[in-house]
Amino acid sequence: MKQTLTIDELLESDFLKNVPEESLVLTSSTSTIDYSHFQQWSRDTSDEKAIMIRLLPLAANFARPPISNFKVGAIAQGLSGNLYFGANMEFTGDTLSFSIHAEQSAINNAWLSGETGLKAIAINAAPCGYCRQFLNELPEQNPELTILLKKDKDLFSSEFEEKPLEHFLPEAFGPADLDISDRLMLPVTHEVKVEGEADLEKLAISAASKSYVPYTQCIAGVAIETRDGRKIAGRYAENAAYNPSLSPMHSALSQLNLNTPPDTEFEVKSVVLAERVMANGASQRRLTESMVNAVQPDAEFSYIAL
Ligand SMILES: [Zn+2]
Numbered sequence: 001m002k003q004t005l006t007i008d009e010l011l012e013s014d015f016l017k018n019v020p021e022e023s024l025v026l027t028s029s030t031s032t033i034d035y036s037h038f039q040q041w042s043r044d045t046s047d048e049k050a051i052m053i054r055l056l057p058l059a060a061n062f063a064r065p066p067i068s069n070f071k072v073g074a075i076a077q078g079l080s081g082n083l084y085f086g087a088n089m090e091f092t093g094d095t096l097s098f099s100i101h102a103e104q105s106a107i108n109n110a111w112l113s114g115e116t117g118l119k120a121i122a123i124n125a126a127p128c129g130y131c132r133q134f135l136n137e138l139p140e141q142n143p144e145l146t147i148l149l150k151k152d153k154d155l156f157s158s159e160f161e162e163k164p165l166e167h168f169l170p171e172a173f174g175p176a177d178l179d180i181s182d183r184l185m186l187p188v189t190h191e192v193k194v195e196g197e198a199d200l201e202k203l204a205i206s207a208a209s210k211s212y213v214p215y216t217q218c219i220a221g222v223a224i225e226t227r228d229g230r231k232i233a234g235r236y237a238e239n240a241a242y243n244p245s246l247s248p249m250h251s252a253l254s255q256l257n258l259n260t261p262p263d264t265e266f267e268v269k270s271v272v273l274a275e276r277v278m279a280n281g282a283s284q285r286r287l288t289e290s291m292v293n294a295v296q297p298d299a300e301f302s303y304i305a306l
C-alpha cells in the first residue's frame with residue numbers, strides 16, 4: 001500500500017495547483033511551512049485542518065522505518081500557525097525502543113523551531129499509547145489542542161475526525177500528578193557555566209540549556225555536524241511516565257532526518273553531547289554513543305560535562 005507522496009506527485013494532483021513556488025521550496029527543504037504561505041491555501045480554519053490532512057503523505061515521505069515498513073506522517077500546527085512535519089524512524093540492529101514516532105518528531109520540530117505550544121496535530125494513523133502520553137506533557141491551551149485523524153486511506157482525501165487528547169487518554173497520568181508545573185515546549189533557559197570552544201560545542205550546550213528536564217534536572221543537548229557542513233541540534237525532553245522521554249540524540253536525529261531529502265544517507269561527521277548529570281539522575285552518554293554507532297559508526301563523538 002502506498003503511504004507517501006513526493007512533492008511532484010502532489011503537484012500533479014489538483015491540490016496545490018495555485019500554491020506559490022517559493023512555499024514548495026520551503027516544504028521540501030525544511031519540513032516546515034510558514035503560516036503566511038499556509039494562509040494563501042486556506043480561507044478558514046476548517047480549510048486549514050483539511051490541508052494539514054492532505055499534507056500528511058508528504059510528511060510520511062520522510063519516514064525511515066526499515067523494520068516495520070510502516071510509514072507514519074504527522075503535521076503539527078504551532079501557536080504561530082506555522083506547520084511542522086514529523087515522520088517515524090527505526091534503527092536496524094538496535095532495540096525497537098530506540099524508534100522515534102511521527103508525533104514526537106513533529107512536536108520536536110515545532111519546539112526546536114521556537115513554538116511554545118500546539119494548536120493541533122494531524123496524523124495518518126491513530127496515535128499509539130506512547131504518543132498519547134508524550135502529547136500529555138504539552139501545555140494546556142485555550143482553545144484545547146486537537147488531534148486530527150485522517151479518516152480514509154485515499155492519499156488525496158482530506159476527510160478527518162477531530163478530537164481532543166482527553167478522548168484518546170482518559171484518566172491520564174501526567175506532570176501534575178508529580179507536582180510539576182513545567183510543561184514541554186514552554187520557554188525555559190537553564191543556567192550553564194561551561195562554555196564551548198567550537199561552534200558545534202556551543203550549539204550542544206545551548207540546546208542543553210533549553211532542554212525540558214523537570215524530573216531529573218539532568219539537562220542535555222546534542223549537536224550533529226554533517227559532512228556537507230550542516231549543524232543540527234536536539235534537546236532532551238522528559239516525560240512524567242519516563243519511558244516516552246525523547247533523548248537529545250533522538251531529537252537531533254529526527255531533525256536531521258526532516259532536513260535531509262528522503263532516502264538519502266545522513267553523512268554524519270561529528271556528534272557532541274553536552275549534559276549535566278545529577279546524583280541519582282539520568283545520563284544520555286551510553287545511548288548517544290550507541291546511536292552514533294547505529295547511524296554512522298565512523299563519526300567522531302565528543303562529550304562535554306556541564
Ligand atoms: Zn506513537
